Amino acid sequence: MVREIDYSVAPRRDILCIDVKSFFASVECVKRHLNPLTTYLVVMSHAERQGGLVLAASPMMKAEFGIKTGSRRYELPDDSRIIIAPPRMNLYLHVNEMILKIARRYVSKDDLYVFSIDEFFMDVTQYHALFGDTMSIAKRLQQDIWQELRLAVTIGIGENPFLGKSHWMWKQNIIGAA
Structure with a gap:
């Protein structure tokens, strides 16, 4: 017997995958x-x-x-x-901390997941009442980082980190965008 799963009742999250362009x-x-x-x-x-x-x-x-x-x-x-x-790792680590400080304006440390020096995830699910819908939060974060640090970031959005990263990769044409 095959059991069907009703995914409409599954919990949904709003995850941002943030990547600094050519960090x-x-x-x-x-x-x-x-x-x-x-x-x-x-x-x-x-x-x-x-x-x-x-x-x-x-x-x-x-x-x-x-x-x-x-x-x-x-x-x-x-x-x-x-x-x-020449590479200056101490500088890059310092700037990374500045970026994460901006991100922490939008989410608590428990909803911020650092993946690498130039990439992190944010779960913005519970912050809509404060900052608007997921797209609004993504745009504000992107604007804040550009205005304050002059760094461009790309942001993927998904229901989990994998989908957020996949969306980012699709937007960058890293995976097939048909």
């Missing part, structure tokens, strides 16, 4: 008073070597030159617009 590269741009969305910058270890490793690339480096995390120094084009920055 290390974006932080380096902001520290130089440059727009992280329009600047050609890579964060690279051992830039003096041809095998130096790109740890992060700005969105323009990715879009125009196809340079991404894991690219090598010898793959960089000879272009005077490109800035090569």
Whole structure:
């Protein structure tokens, strides 16, 4: 006998998956008073070597030159617009804490789940009375981070972390968007 499950009565959550675009590269741009969305910058270890490793690339480096995390120094084009920055982990950790401080304005620490230095999840289910619907909270968070830190974030929304991440990946065209 096959038993059908009525999912309409299952509890639903409103989860945001927040990812900072090209985090290390974006932080380096902001520290130089440059727009992280329009600047050609890579964060690279051992830039003096041809095998130096790109740890992060700005969105323009990715879009125009196809340079991404894991690219090598010898793959960089000879272009005077490109800035090569050494990694500064203490700075990135400090900025990460600033981002999380903004997020904690919207949810308690129990509803904030840090996944990595540039990605975290928020359960906003119980905060609608304070901040509006899920989309409104996502937009406000995105605006606050941009206005205060000049960092662009993308946000996926789902009923659980997996669906939130899947939505984010679909929006970024990482998984098939038909």
